[in-house]
Amino acid sequence: MSQSFAVAQRVRVRNDAPKGHCRTPHYLRGREGVIERAYGAFRNPEQLAYGADGLPKRELYWVRFEQGRLWPGYTGTATDTLVAEIYEHWLERAE
Amino acid sequence: MSGHPHDHHSDHDPHAPVEEVEGPPSEHVLLEIALRELLIEKGLFAAADVTRQIEIMDATTPEQGARLVAKFWTDPAYRQRALADGKAAAAELGIDMSVAPKLVILENTARLHHVVVCTLCSCYPRAVLGLPPAWYKSPAYRARTVKDSRGVLAEFGTSLPDDVEIRVVDSTADCRYLVVPVRPHGSEGMDEAALAGLVTRDTMIGVTLAREP
DSSP states (O other): OOOOOOTTOEEEEOOOOOSSOOSOOGGGTTOEEEEEEEEEEEOOHHHHTTTSOOOSOEEEEEEEEEHHHHSTTOOSOTTOEEEEEEEGGGEEEOO | OOSOHHHHOTTSOTTOOOOOOSSSOOHHHHHHHHHHHHHHHTTSSOHHHHHHHHHHHHHOOHHHHHHHHHHHHHOHHHHHHHHHOHHHHHHHTTOOOTTSOEEEEEEOOSSEEEEEEOSSSOOOOHHHHOSOOHHHHSHHHHHHHHHOHHHHHHHTTOOOOTTSEEEEEEOOSSEEEEEEOOOOTTOTTOOHHHHHTTOOHHHHHTSSOOOOO
């Protein structure tokens, strides 16, 4: 499942609901965005939360979303954005 | 540093009400006491270590972050280093972030304004901003900032024109964020110490702008 993404690439957050601890907010699941930055690899918090070593490390990305597409009836401007840190195994390619 | 707590907060009422509530302690308080005493009994750490950690937490203040912002504004080479590695930039100022997560410096411009929230919990860069305010941890701030950032900012008295992109930064995983505000007009001749005085905790979270001198 592990794959790397390039800056400016379009991605989709997996629409999944696994049990247990994770760092992917529900409001972003299934949503499309763009890779803004690659932060490098970090120990996987989904395993660290349960006392495991969190290895192998997972790539962490800053993903940028358009607010107007995240929220129906968004009242800000068309250029407003939101960014969040999402792990590689929560992302898939989008066209 | 912590020997004279009243000296640091001259605006505090010296006879402030006792914060302990009457009645039996809550389950969470009992759990904390039981766990702490058990770990001390097992020798994992000593009571003095707990006290020391509380002292370290109490000693961190937003003035640390404000010093970083002032140097960022005045020293172009430092600005570049801070954008590349926030923790190393903090360490240059004697701010110890050795056990902290990655620190990302977010530079506001005339066209881009960052505001930070942690929707999943209350992630916060304590080494540079001190303890988080209660509102930062509230469900209302966390839920509303992501979908109505302009409305939340307005409640802090901050309104930005439509040609400014508001970028909400949800601190979801391994990064912590410090917002560097736009340097205000009229601050051109000020030195670093005076500039730091224009920068507040809320400014570095991104809910307010730097003060006009």
